[in-house]
Amino acid sequence: MIQIGDVVVSFDVLREKFLCDLDACQGICCIEGDAGAPVELDEVEKLEEVLPLIWDELSPEARTVIEEQGVVYTDCEGDLVTSIVNNKDCVFTCYDDKGCCYCAIEKAYREGRTNFYKPISCHLYPIRVGNYGLYKAVNYHRWDVCKAAMLLGQKENLPVYKFLKEPLIRKFGEDWYAELELVVEEMKKQGIL
Template sequence: MIQIDDIVISLDVLREKFLCNLDACKGECCIEGDAGAPVELDEIAKLEEVLPIVWDALSPEAHTVIEKQGVVYADRDGDMVTSIVNGKDCVFTCYDERGYCYCAIEKAYREGKTDFYKPISCHLYPIRVGDYGPYKAVNYHRWSVCQAAVLLGKKENVAVYQFLKEPLIRKFGEAWYRELEIAVEELKKQNLL
């Protein structure tokens, strides 16, 4: 582990390779699992704000869930997560003509319809950030549905932190990311990576 400010980073984030391969997984991370995506408290208002913009792109089942319980709910651990359809699909998922799953919020962002990209937990995946009071922990989350991303990351030699440069900067800032890159170079010089 290394630490930058009050953020502890697992060496797996620096060592492991990862590069999303949408052609292989078709966006399965948005539709598998037993809970929705973790949501920070300040993101709830953003999700509600963007809802009218993405409403027509959402499934009728998602409409029903949102009307009944809202855009988020507390999971079994008491954490706020996006609402889900049929016990697995995030309510903000949509499908294209190829059957690929994508985020309706991200699509609206890319079309210039909103300034909210999507929940930071989604943008950061496969990194999960744990909050432990005086410090935060940045860890690499392994999931079998992302095996194709691991293989492509190895082929292209892209580390998790490199693949997630944009969301890491969004979460922690550019100066923090520069410090991370400096730390990685130092670890490489010491043959620790």
């Protein structure tokens, strides 16, 4: 592990390769799992603000869940997460005509309808950030549904931290990311990576 400021980064984030392969996985990370995506407290208001912009794109089942319990709930571990439909789909998932899952919030962002990209935990995946009082831990989450992304990342030789440059900067800032790159380069020179 390395530490930059109050953030501890696992070596796996630096060593492992990853590149989403949406054609292969069809966006299954937004569907599978035992809970919704982790949400930060300040993101709840943003999710509620974007809701009218994407409401018509959501499934009838998702709209019912949102009307009954809201955009988020507290899961069995006590974490705030996006609401889900039938213990499966995130309420913000939509499908294209080929059956590929996508995020309605991200689609609205890309179309210029909102300045909120999507929850940072979604943007950062397969990184998960843990908060431990005085520091944050940045870890690589391995999930078998992302096997195609691991293979494509190996083929393209793209480390997780480079694949996730944009969301890492969004979360921790440009200066933090620049320092991460410097540390990685130094570790490569020393043969650690």
